[in-house]
Structure formats: structure tokens, C-alpha cells
Amino acid sequence: MTIDLITALRARLGEDRVSTAEAVREQHSHGEGHHAPSLPGAVVFAQSTDDVAQTLALCSAHGVPLTAFGAGTSLEGHVNPPEGGISLDLSRMTDLLSVHPQDMDCRVQAGITRQALNQILRDTGLFFPVDPGGEATIGGMCATRASGTAAVRYGTIRENVLGLTVVLADGRVMRTGGRVRKSSTGYDLTHLLIGSEGTLGVITEIHLRLHPIPETIAAAVVQFETLADAVATAIDILQFGVPIGRVELLDDVQMDASIRYSSLTGLRTLPTLFLEFVGGPDSVREQIAAVEAIVADRGGLGFDWHTDPDQRAALWRARHHAYWACLAYRPGYRAMTTDAIVPISALTELVTGVKADIAESGLTAPIVGHVGDGNFHTIILAPPTPEGLEQAWALDRKIVRRALALGGSCSGEHGVGLGKRAFMADEHDPVALDVMRALKRTLDPNDILNPGKMLPGNVRSDR
Ligand SMILES: Cc1cc2nc3c(=O)[nH]c(=O)nc-3n(C[C@H](O)[C@H](O)[C@H](O)COP(=O)(O)OP(=O)(O)OC[C@H]3O[C@@H](n4cnc5c(N)ncnc54)[C@H](O)[C@@H]3O)c2cc1C
Incomplete structure (x- = not known):
């Protein structure tokens, strides 16, 4: 990292x-994961697309790596810069640039969080539904192809982005997509960038789809004697075509952690589903009737209804705080989070197999997840010793292998970063990996964008 570059950046910005x-x-040397931090040489705070373009043009001229930084909530070492260089912080780019209520879309700067966006939108009757648990930025969510509890109903970020403004490695600004709901012209560059983890370009603006705030919302909690019954209920709900708003699984250990951390009352440490029903009043009534019948059939232990908005908010806050509840459950331990996903028909086999793996490992590892998508997290809590982390890593590998063997993926939503690179060759076709490397070389020939991430054997080491 040269003094010349820092001087030039200070002169421009x-x-x-x-x-x-x-x-x-x-603060910019790590995200929320367990991966070893690495210090950037300097941190640049961008406020506009032009700031990003100038920074990248200078980094490119000096051959210095740049890692985009949103809120730093990613869990796989995505923002850690192993090669140092510039950490480009976009969290000051928080403007809502335009809203089109009639078309139900808006354009935002990349550093706005989904919570801040929804706060601004609240009087329009519209909302943005993708809700990862952390206070993530929309740019970071695009870069990791994030989802959350509402994806079962509204899709992931991928289904909710119409277009992007992106700064390429050499500082050129590229606009993709547009305001229309569909277009069949050209390569789909918007979705190439979604999930590219800052390795192909830096996203500065995003055109988002919005949705009407549902007329009726009802939430429920239902508990089960066995994990298999809880998972089978979630699968039945989907297979019967109930348009459920959310269906989240918390196993007995996660419930123990969440009951303590979020002061949940009236619930037992049993496998549990958190459910949400959204729509018009008649539709919600129909959904509830259908789900009550499925739950009764699967031996559910009754519904605990949450119709009051404050009660509902408390329930979903507890769900979104599940990760922090786990950290508080074993103070001083490190958390390694798995993110396996399988086709929903294979979910019971995977979850029950993982539960057996956890028991065999002797580790504490709560299970929580977006079972409506076939996706769940095992939050492996490991003593912060090399042996503890190795034990956790061995369990992580076992869970990924199980998911891959069932036709799944090692990550449904968190992404690759440093942590899941080891599984890319197991999951992807070798020709597909070659095409990914070729795309990286084309868009970032000098490998300055978040180097060392995503692809096994990055471009530098391939040369
Ligand atoms: C408690 C907790 C719960 C979570 N729950 C979920 C969940 O339910 N679903 C889910 O999907 N994730 C979840 N996550 C993970 C995390 O919140 C997501 O990965 C999120 O999308 C990261 O956004 P961020 O703004 O923090 O990005 P960062 O962590 O800052 O960056 C993530 C990656 O994106 C790149 N990047 C950031 N901004 C840009 C940009 N503008 N242009 C190009 N590249 C960029 C970075 O270089 C990095 O590679 C959770 C994390 C925590 C801590």
C-alpha cells in the first residue's frame, strides 16, 4: 500500500x-464471522458513485486491492482483506433517491439499511421485505445474495432487484437493468452482480421492487415433541400450497437460548415453528385453518397466537436475535454458522442427520432456520482454542457434505467469502467454475476487487 495512493485519495476526496x-x-478488518481478521492499509468513506469511481480508478492505477464494506455483518470473512489495501466503506451512502408508489419501486444508495429504508417508506403503504437478521446494507445484501425470514413469500434479494449502478475495477460506471418488471434484452448483468461479493464491481445504487404492506398479519408459535414433526409440518405447509408469510424453525437448544436471551414467556424448550400469515382477512383466515389442520395431523402441541403488533414484533425480534442469543448462551465461545440448504423434500433427512452429528460431536450447536426455503443454520459454539475451532470446523464439513449429498448447497444465503471457498469445487461443475474464473479475469484483470475470496485458487494464484 503506497503513501502516494493515500495522498492521491485525500487530494481527490x-x-x-x-x-x-x-x-x-x-473495525474494517473483520465481519461477524469467526475468521482471522486482517487489517486494511486505509479506510475510504464514500458518499457518491463518483467517490467510488475515483477511488477505484486510483486503486487500479496503483495496483492496490479494494474490499467493499457495507455494515460488516457478513459471516464468512467476506470483508476481511487478507491482502490489505483499501477498505471502501459505503455506509454513508444512505439516500433514498426516488420512490414510485404507483409502480411499487424505488432507487436507493447502497449503504442504506433495510430497517432505515422501511422506516422512510412507512407512510407510502409499501415496504421492502428482504430481512436478514443483521443491520445489513442493501448493497451488502445484493453482494451476498441475501435473504431472510420472508423469502418464502417474497423471494430473496435476487427477486427484488430491478437494476444496479456498479463501478467496475477500472473506475468505469455501469448501469444495468431498469424500472420495468421484466426485459428480455441482453445478458443479465444485474443478476451476475447479485451474489458477486464485491469481486466483480462495487454496487453504488440499487433499483428495488417494493410490496404493499399486507392488510392483515397474524403470527403464531407452535411446539412439537420431535424435531422431525416440526420439519415435516413446515414441508406440508409448502406442499399444500399455503401462501405462508414466514415459517421458521428453532430446535430445542435454540429455544433454550432464545427463551433466556429474549425473555420469551409461556414456551418450552421444544422444537418450535414461528409462523406468520399475511394477506387480506379472508385469505389469512383460510391459511390459518389449513395450517391448524396440518399441525393437528403432525401432533403439534397447540398454537400460541400473537395478533397484537407489539407481541408480533417481540416474536420476530427474538427470531432475528437468535444469533446473539447463541453467543450469550456460551459466553466467550466462538460461533461458526452453517447455512446448508436442500430441496425441501430432503429437509427432514438433513436436519435429523445434523442433529445426530451434533450429538456425536459433543458440541453445543443450536439449529435455527428458514425451513420454508429448505435452509437452516447450525450455530456451532466452540471454545476459542485451536482444538475447539478444529472440532467445530469438522462438524461444519460434515453438515455441508450431508447437504451436498442430498442435492443441496453449502450456503443458501450467507455466501462464500473465505469460509465456504473450500466447498466450491465440491458443489459446482468444473466447467462452471472455469466460466466464473473467466468472468473474474474479464471484469477484474488485475484482481484488485476483494482478492482471495469466492473462487478456490483466486486469479492471482492462477496466473
Ligand atoms: C445476527 C445476524 C443474522 C443474520 N441473518 C441473515 C439472514 O437471515 N439472511 C442472510 O442472508 N444473511 C444473514 N446474515 C448475514 C449478513 O447480514 C448478510 O450477509 C448481509 O447481506 C451482509 O450485508 P452487509 O451490509 O453487512 O455487508 P458486508 O458484511 O459489509 O459485506 C459483505 C460482502 O459484500 C461486499 N459488499 C458490501 N457492500 C458492497 C457493495 N455496495 N458493492 C459490492 N460489494 C459489496 C463486501 O465486500 C463483502 O464481500 C446475518 C448476520 C448476522 C450477524
């Missing part, structure tokens, strides 16, 4: 927008 302070670099 202003002294206060380029920090080499130890504390600021430390």
Missing part, C-alpha cells in the same frame, strides 16, 4: 474521508 487510524482499520 478530502482528508477526513481517508482514515489510516488503527481503530478504524481494526
Whole structure:
């Protein structure tokens, strides 16, 4: 990292927008995962597409790597810069640029969080539904192809982005997509960038689909004697075509952690489903009747209804805080989060197999997940010793192998980063991996964008 580059960046953007302070670099040396941190040489705070373009043009000229940083909530070492260089912080790019209520879309800067966006939109009757648990930025969510509890009804970020503004490695600005709901012209560059984890370009603006706030919302909690019954109920709900708003699984250990952390009352430490029904009043009544019948059939232990908005918010807050509940459950331990996903018909086999793997490992590893998508997390809590982490990593590998053997993926929503690179060759066809490497070389020939991530054997080491 050259002093010349820092001087040039300060001259273009202003002294206060380029920090080499130890504390600021430390904050940008890691995300929320367990991966070893690595310090960037400097942190640049962008406020516009032009700032990003100027920064990338300079990094490209100096051959210095750049890692985009949204909110740093990613879990697989995505934002850690093993090769140092610039960490480009987009969290000050928080403007809502335009809203079109009649077309139900809006354009935002990449650093706005989904919580802040929904707060601004609340009087329009519209909302943005993709809800990962962390306070993530929309740009970071695009870059990791994120989803959350509402994906079963509204889709992931992929289904909710219409177009992007992206700065390429050499500083050129590219606009993709548009405001229309569909278009069959050209290669789909928008969706090439979605999930590219800052390795192909830096997203600065996003055109998003919005949805009407549902007229009626009802939530329920239902508990089961066995994990298999809870999972089978979720599968039945989907296979019967109930347009459920959310269906989330918490196993007995996660319930123990969440009951303590979120002060949930009246619930037992049993496998549990959190459910949400959305739509018009008649539709919600129909959905509830259908799900009650399925639950009764599967031996559910009755519904605990949450119709009051505050009660509902508390329930979903507890779900979104599941990760923090796990960290508080074993203070001082490190959390390694798996993100396996399988076709829903294979979900019971995977979840029950994983539960047996956890028991065999002797580790504490709560299970929580978006079972409506066939996706769940095992939050493996490991003592912070090399042996503890190796034990956790061995369990992680076992879970991924099980998912892959059932036709699944090692990550439904968190992405690859550093942590899941080891599984890319097991999951993807070798020709597909070659095409991914070729795309990387074309868009980032000098490998300055988030190097060392995503692909096994990155471009630098391939040369
Ligand atoms: C408690 C908790 C719960 C979570 N729950 C979920 C969940 O339910 N679903 C889910 O999908 N994820 C979840 N996550 C993971 C995380 O929130 C997501 O991966 C999120 O999308 C990351 O957004 P971010 O803004 O924090 O991105 P960061 O962590 O800052 O960055 C993530 C990656 O994207 C790149 N990047 C960031 N911004 C840009 C940009 N503008 N242009 C190009 N590249 C960029 C970075 O270089 C990095 O590779 C959870 C995390 C936590 C801590």
C-alpha cells in the first residue's frame, strides 16, 4: 500500500474521508464471522458513485486491492482483506433517491439499511421485505445474495432487484437493468452482480421492487415433541400450497437460548415453528385453518397466537436475535454458522442427520432456520482454542457434505467469502467454475476487487 495512493485519495476526496487510524482499520478488518481478521492499509468513506469511481480508478492505477464494506455483518470473512489495501466503506451512502408508489419501486444508495429504508417508506403503504437478521446494507445484501425470514413469500434479494449502478475495477460506471418488471434484452448483468461479493464491481445504487404492506398479519408459535414433526409440518405447509408469510424453525437448544436471551414467556424448550400469515382477512383466515389442520395431523402441541403488533414484533425480534442469543448462551465461545440448504423434500433427512452429528460431536450447536426455503443454520459454539475451532470446523464439513449429498448447497444465503471457498469445487461443475474464473479475469484483470475470496485458487494464484 503506497503513501502516494493515500495522498492521491485525500487530494481527490478530502482528508477526513481517508482514515489510516488503527481503530478504524481494526473495525474494517473483520465481519461477524469467526475468521482471522486482517487489517486494511486505509479506510475510504464514500458518499457518491463518483467517490467510488475515483477511488477505484486510483486503486487500479496503483495496483492496490479494494474490499467493499457495507455494515460488516457478513459471516464468512467476506470483508476481511487478507491482502490489505483499501477498505471502501459505503455506509454513508444512505439516500433514498426516488420512490414510485404507483409502480411499487424505488432507487436507493447502497449503504442504506433495510430497517432505515422501511422506516422512510412507512407512510407510502409499501415496504421492502428482504430481512436478514443483521443491520445489513442493501448493497451488502445484493453482494451476498441475501435473504431472510420472508423469502418464502417474497423471494430473496435476487427477486427484488430491478437494476444496479456498479463501478467496475477500472473506475468505469455501469448501469444495468431498469424500472420495468421484466426485459428480455441482453445478458443479465444485474443478476451476475447479485451474489458477486464485491469481486466483480462495487454496487453504488440499487433499483428495488417494493410490496404493499399486507392488510392483515397474524403470527403464531407452535411446539412439537420431535424435531422431525416440526420439519415435516413446515414441508406440508409448502406442499399444500399455503401462501405462508414466514415459517421458521428453532430446535430445542435454540429455544433454550432464545427463551433466556429474549425473555420469551409461556414456551418450552421444544422444537418450535414461528409462523406468520399475511394477506387480506379472508385469505389469512383460510391459511390459518389449513395450517391448524396440518399441525393437528403432525401432533403439534397447540398454537400460541400473537395478533397484537407489539407481541408480533417481540416474536420476530427474538427470531432475528437468535444469533446473539447463541453467543450469550456460551459466553466467550466462538460461533461458526452453517447455512446448508436442500430441496425441501430432503429437509427432514438433513436436519435429523445434523442433529445426530451434533450429538456425536459433543458440541453445543443450536439449529435455527428458514425451513420454508429448505435452509437452516447450525450455530456451532466452540471454545476459542485451536482444538475447539478444529472440532467445530469438522462438524461444519460434515453438515455441508450431508447437504451436498442430498442435492443441496453449502450456503443458501450467507455466501462464500473465505469460509465456504473450500466447498466450491465440491458443489459446482468444473466447467462452471472455469466460466466464473473467466468472468473474474474479464471484469477484474488485475484482481484488485476483494482478492482471495469466492473462487478456490483466486486469479492471482492462477496466473
Ligand atoms: C445476527 C445476524 C443474522 C443474520 N441473518 C441473515 C439472514 O437471515 N439472511 C442472510 O442472508 N444473511 C444473514 N446474515 C448475514 C449478513 O447480514 C448478510 O450477509 C448481509 O447481506 C451482509 O450485508 P452487509 O451490509 O453487512 O455487508 P458486508 O458484511 O459489509 O459485506 C459483505 C460482502 O459484500 C461486499 N459488499 C458490501 N457492500 C458492497 C457493495 N455496495 N458493492 C459490492 N460489494 C459489496 C463486501 O465486500 C463483502 O464481500 C446475518 C448476520 C448476522 C450477524
